[in-house]
Amino acid sequence: MSKQPHLLLEEGDVHDVALIPGNPDRVDRIADHCDESELVAENREYRTVNAVYDGTPLTITSTGIGCPSAAIAIEELHEVGVETVIRVGTCGALQAEMEVGDMVIATGAAKEEGTSRRYEAVEYPAVPDYETLGELEAAAAANDEDVHVGPIVSDDAFYNETDEYVADWEAANLLAIEMEAAAVFSLARRRGMAAGAICTVDGNLVAGSQKGADSDEELPEKAKDNVARAIDISLDAVTRLV
Numbered sequence: 001m002s003k004q005p006h007l008l009l010e011e012g013d014v015h016d017v018a019l020i021p022g023n024p025d026r027v028d029r030i031a032d033h034c035d036e037s038e039l040v041a042e043n044r045e046y047r048t049v050n051a052v053y054d055g056t057p058l059t060i061t062s063t064g065i066g067c068p069s070a071a072i073a074i075e076e077l078h079e080v081g082v083e084t085v086i087r088v089g090t091c092g093a094l095q096a097e098m099e100v101g102d103m104v105i106a107t108g109a110a111k112e113e114g115t116s117r118r119y120e121a122v123e124y125p126a127v128p129d130y131e132t133l134g135e136l137e138a139a140a141a142a143n144d145e146d147v148h149v150g151p152i153v154s155d156d157a158f159y160n161e162t163d164e165y166v167a168d169w170e171a172a173n174l175l176a177i178e179m180e181a182a183a184v185f186s187l188a189r190r191r192g193m194a195a196g197a198i199c200t201v202d203g204n205l206v207a208g209s210q211k212g213a214d215s216d217e218e219l220p221e222k223a224k225d226n227v228a229r230a231i232d233i234s235l236d237a238v239t240r241l242v
Contacts, residue, residue: 037052109127
């Protein structure tokens with residue numbers, strides 16, 4: 001099999017389970033939680049590292065921002081043999097009681113994006129597989145972490161999430177909004193892969209705040225701290241899945 005054109009990976013380069021943050025810098029942050037790690041490939045928004053955590057081998061690959069970029073990553077990871085992907089990302093809360101730093105394990109993602117619609121009808125569900133979802137919940141419990149568990153929404157238009165959209169999502173009891181999970185879940189299902197997602201809240205759209213709005217930093221300090229906790233949960237889930 002030839003090298004994949006975007007991830008620059010070949011079959012045999014990666015492990016069965018991959019953690020997939022959006023931000024390439026978060027690949028390194030996840031790797032810092034592991035016992036050992038090695039850069040495998042890097043191109044554009046895609047950075048891939050192989051690592052070992054608690055004796056368990058895994059791959060970490062960034063997907064960039066949005067469903068189009070994430071879909072490329074899922075397609076190419078599938079081609080080189082990855083069987084399970086877990087998104088480790090950030091999100092904006094859609095419920096008033098949720099705070100910056102809260103963690104959300106997604107049970108599904110509404111398709112307010114265009115990529116998955118090129119593959120299938122919007123009525124087809126974008127959901128994680130049961131085992132990966134269950135192990136993320138079990139890992140959170142084992143780490144004594146309180147997490148929100150429920151549906152989220154994936155949207156393409158970061159700067160056009162109007163008050164009307166936010167109110168509708170809030171009324172539907174969607175927990176949070178992010179930009180990749182719908183494509184990750186849909187593509188994984190179609191390719192026979194398992195998938196899950198855990199995201200840390202970095203703002204609250206109901207309260208009128210987006211990440212970076214009150215600081216020169218991309219993430220508020222509490223969100224940075226709890227991203228680390230979400231990383232630990234995802235890594236523990238990997239050891240349960242392998």
